[in-house]
Amino acid sequence: MVNVLLVHHSPSAATARIAEAAESGLRMPELGDIDVTVRPALEASAEDVLAADAYVLGTTANFGYISGALKHFFDTTYDAVREPTAGRPFSYWIHGGYDTTGAETAMKQITTGLGWKLAFDPLIVTGEVTEEHLERATELAATVAVSIP
Numbered sequence: 001m002v003n004v005l006l007v008h009h010s011p012s013a014a015t016a017r018i019a020e021a022a023e024s025g026l027r028m029p030e031l032g033d034i035d036v037t038v039r040p041a042l043e044a045s046a047e048d049v050l051a052a053d054a055y056v057l058g059t060t061a062n063f064g065y066i067s068g069a070l071k072h073f074f075d076t077t078y079d080a081v082r083e084p085t086a087g088r089p090f091s092y093w094i095h096g097g098y099d100t101t102g103a104e105t106a107m108k109q110i111t112t113g114l115g116w117k118l119a120f121d122p123l124i125v126t127g128e129v130t131e132e133h134l135e136r137a138t139e140l141a142a143t144v145a146v147s148i149p
């Protein structure tokens with residue numbers, strides 16, 4: 001059975017809705033038997049990453065960068081997972097209030113370093129989270145899951 005790891009930092013109700021929408025995309029019955037592991041970014045481990053076949057990530061924009069929580073996730077797993085997980089599909093969302101530029105650059109740089117393969121255009125949300133954003137988060141996650149070779 002394939003395993004998809006959803007790692008997110010969702011400190012507000014609005015960001016939690018995006019995470020829930022993404023998780024629902026991974027649990028769509030049409031996708032078949034998928035093992036879904038959901039971890040708050042501060043609880044995700046290198047073992048979680050190694051055990052998964054694909055990754056869905058979510059973060060807020062904070063101080064012109066990704067959240068400290070998702071940064072901590074990358075800091076503590078990067079070296080152990082970089083080689084064994086290269087080429088695995090992934091995508092992500094970023095939720096910011098006004099400017100997500102630095103967070104977008106960070107996600108591109110870090111995931112390029114990891115060698116992960118972008119399976120769906122990242123979802124970038126600035127300000128209010130709409131139904132359209134939630135639908136896109138669901139589609140994003142489902143697409144990552146079906147991109148597992």
Ligand SMILES: Cc1cc2nc3c(=O)[nH]c(=O)nc-3n(C[C@H](O)[C@H](O)[C@H](O)COP(=O)(O)O)c2cc1C
Pocket residue numbers: 012013014015060061062063064065095096097098099100127
């Ligand atoms: C300490 C702090 C720093 C933040 N820095 C940024 C930032 O650099 N860029 C941005 O677009 N939003 C920033 N935000 C807004 C958050 O991204 C936003 O609060 C988060 O996405 C949750 O959205 P919500 O407050 O609408 O629920 C910041 C928020 C906090 C609390």
